[in-house]
Amino acid sequence: xxxxxxxxxxxxxxxxxxxxxxxxxxxxxxxxxxxxxxxxxxxxxxxxxxxxxxxxxxxxxxxxxxxxxxxxxxxxxxxxxxxxxxxxxxxxxxxxxxxxxxxxxxxxxxxxxxxxxxxxxxxxxxxxxxxxxxxxxxxxxxxxxxxxxxxxxxxxxxxxxxxxxxxxxxxxxxxxxxxxxxxxxxxxxxxxxxxxxxxxxxxxxxxxxxxxxxxxxxxxxxxxxxxxxx
Amino acid sequence: xxxxxxxxxxxxxxxxxxxxxxxxxxxxxxxxxxxxxxxxxxxxxxxxxxxxxxxxxxxxxxxxxxxxxxxxxxxxxxxxxxxxxxxxxxxxxxxxxxxxxxxxxxxxxxxxxxxxxxxxxxxxxxxxxxxxxxxxxxxxxxxxxxxxxxxxxxxxxxxxxxxxxxxxxxxxxxxxxxxxxxxxxxxxxxxxxxxxxxxxxxxxxxxxxx
Numbered sequence: 001x002x003x004x005x006x007x008x009x010x011x012x013x014x015x016x017x018x019x020x021x022x023x024x025x026x027x028x029x030x031x032x033x034x035x036x037x038x039x040x041x042x043x044x045x046x047x048x049x050x051x052x053x054x055x056x057x058x059x060x061x062x063x064x065x066x067x068x069x070x071x072x073x074x075x076x077x078x079x080x081x082x083x084x085x086x087x088x089x090x091x092x093x094x095x096x097x098x099x100x101x102x103x104x105x106x107x108x109x110x111x112x113x114x115x116x117x118x119x120x121x122x123x124x125x126x127x128x129x130x131x132x133x134x135x136x137x138x139x140x141x142x143x144x145x146x147x148x149x150x151x152x153x154x155x156x157x158x159x160x161x162x163x164x165x166x167x168x169x170x171x172x173x174x175x176x177x178x179x180x181x182x183x184x185x186x187x188x189x190x191x192x193x194x195x196x197x198x199x200x201x202x203x204x205x206x207x208x209x210x211x212x213x214x215x216x217x218x219x220x221x222x223x224x225x226x227x228x229x230x
Numbered sequence: 231x232x233x234x235x236x237x238x239x240x241x242x243x244x245x246x247x248x249x250x251x252x253x254x255x256x257x258x259x260x261x262x263x264x265x266x267x268x269x270x271x272x273x274x275x276x277x278x279x280x281x282x283x284x285x286x287x288x289x290x291x292x293x294x295x296x297x298x299x300x301x302x303x304x305x306x307x308x309x310x311x312x313x314x315x316x317x318x319x320x321x322x323x324x325x326x327x328x329x330x331x332x333x334x335x336x337x338x339x340x341x342x343x344x345x346x347x348x349x350x351x352x353x354x355x356x357x358x359x360x361x362x363x364x365x366x367x368x369x370x371x372x373x374x375x376x377x378x379x380x381x382x383x384x385x386x387x388x389x390x391x392x393x394x395x396x397x398x399x400x401x402x403x404x405x406x407x408x409x410x411x412x413x414x415x416x417x418x419x420x421x422x423x424x425x426x427x428x429x430x431x432x433x434x435x436x437x438x439x440x
Contacts, residue, residue, distance in 0.1 A: 011436025022369025032436035039389035045300035048324035
């Protein structure tokens with residue numbers, strides 16, 4: 001143990017988002033430690049099965065039959081795949097985003113954002129992928145909002161995605177195509193240029209009358225191998 | 231080229247940002263000792279509470295930081311399809327929780343002390359009892375680390391803990407047992423400071439391929 005070999009094969013140094021005070025204060029400065037190969041096991045967090053049921057794929061209404069939220073209803077569909085491009089089946093996908101005015105239904109956004117809440121939009125939902133790793137959701141296209149008034153930093157419209165299941169864990173943000181704010185957003189720009197198309201939803205055929213975007217997710221990690229759950 | 235098309239291009243990770251929905255916390259277990267309100271069942275093993283304080287580079291507490299905890303049961307068995315261990319499962323223990331730090335940057339996590347276990351079924355190397363943390367917060371992408379207990383002699387041979395060469399850095403992953411327990415009678419209380427950046431920075435791990 002403690003071989004120089006392990007030390008030299010260190011992990012990544014995580015990048016800091018420019019002009020982001022929280023990123024500057026919270027991103028570890030030291031190189032990550034690689035877990036020694038001999039100690040690697042396939043056990044990554046696995047939410048218990050009883051919690052893996054969720055049918056909250058329509059964010060545009062608080063409940064079926066309630067009024068639709070303001071703004072443009074959109075569909076987002078895609079597949080979740082592992083690094084061997086196998087489907088990530090029956091895994092929990094959590095999504096959240098701002099309303100059409102660029103306001104989150106979150107107490108932290110209450111003191112800093114003059115944009116109105118929408119009484120018909122909470123902006124979060126949960127769903128589970130099918131046996132082909134497919135998901136689909138309906139939401140409102142989020143508005144842009146200003147993140148730092150002092151430097152005029154706007155966040156472009158984006159939807160947050162979280163994928164958690166037996167063997168996979170990813171949190172990312174989906175951006176929209178043809179948004180001029182994308183190229184000025186420090187959080188978007190920290191993505192290497194060659195990978196930026198991976199976080200932009202692609203226009204797709206309309207879905208039940210809604211403008212639709214395709215957002216496929218490929219999850220990295222040699223030990224993030226999704227097994228069959230049953 | 232077809233082979234290039236087939237090669238996976240990974241989706242980049244991003245921060246959860248400041249507006250992570252609180253409902254995502256309450257939808258998943260937050261307390262692994264209490265099975266459900268007013269239920270008499272409890273998992274097997276020694277009940278413990280972990281008190282973890284999270285700090286940034288300026289030693290300020292980090293509020294609204296989300297931690298996903300994952301651990302073996304008291305017998306060292308994970309409730310995971312790939313755990314081939316002969317150790318028993320515990321009907322009352324799933325081992326997954328999602329919790330959030332308070333406005334003071336403090337996390338109180340009620341669970342049972344996990345058992346030691348071999349790395350894999352035939353493996354000679356033994357993992358000391360530990361908690362696996364996946365950490366999210368505004369300003370950072372996913373961070374992972376593992377926390378150990380200061381009253382476990384198996385720490386001396388744990389292959390993950392001992393892969394950190396500097397003993398002072400290693401010590402930052404070891405929670406200290408408090409002499410007087412504030413967690414209730416019979417509950418072992420452990421405390422640790424997790425420093426995301428700066429002096430006394432906690433070691434974090436990389437689970438990507440090299």
